[in-house]
Amino acid sequence: MLATATARTAPETPFDRLGGHATFEAICERFYDLMDSDPAYWELRAMHAADLAPMRKSLPLFLAGWAGGPRDWFEQNLGKCMMSAHKPYVISKAVAGQWAEAMRRAVADVAPEPAELAEAMGKVLGELATGMGKD
C-alpha cells in the first residue's frame, strides 16, 4: 500500500502577501512621482535620467525578485549586484536619506496590506539605501 503524501503548500512570499506585481508597481510609481515632484528630493532626482520611465519598469521588477517573487530582473541582469551597480554614483548620506524617506513615504501612501509587512519592507529598504550613503 502506498503511503499518502501529506499535502504541503509552499509558504507565501512577501511578494505574494503584499499583493504581487500590482503593489510593487504602485509603490514604485508613487516613489518616482514623489522624487519628481517634491523639492526635498531634487538632488536625488538630478542624479537620475530625465526620463524616469525605464526606472519605473526596472525598480518594481527588482523589488519583486528581492521580495521572493518572479526573478525577471535578476535573469535579465545576470550577476549584477545592486551595490556594485551604484558604485559609479557618489551617494552622500543626505541623498541616501532622500531615497530612504521617499521609499518609506511611497510604501505608506500606497498602504499595502498586511501593514506590518509593508512597514517592515519600507524600513529595510530605507536601511539599504542609508547603507549606500557615504560622508
Ligand code: HEM
Ligand atoms: C541610496 C540612494 C540611491 C541612489 C542615489 C540611487 C541612484 C540610482 C541611479 C542614479 C540610478 C540610475 C537611474 C537612471 O539611469 O535614471 C539607479 C538605478 C537603480 N537603482 Fe538606485 N539608488 C539608490 C538606492 C537604491 C536602492 C536602495 C535600491 C534597491 C533596493 C536601488 C535600486 C536600483 C535599481 C534596480 C536600478 C536600476 C538598475 C538597472 O536596472 O540597471 N537603488 N539608482
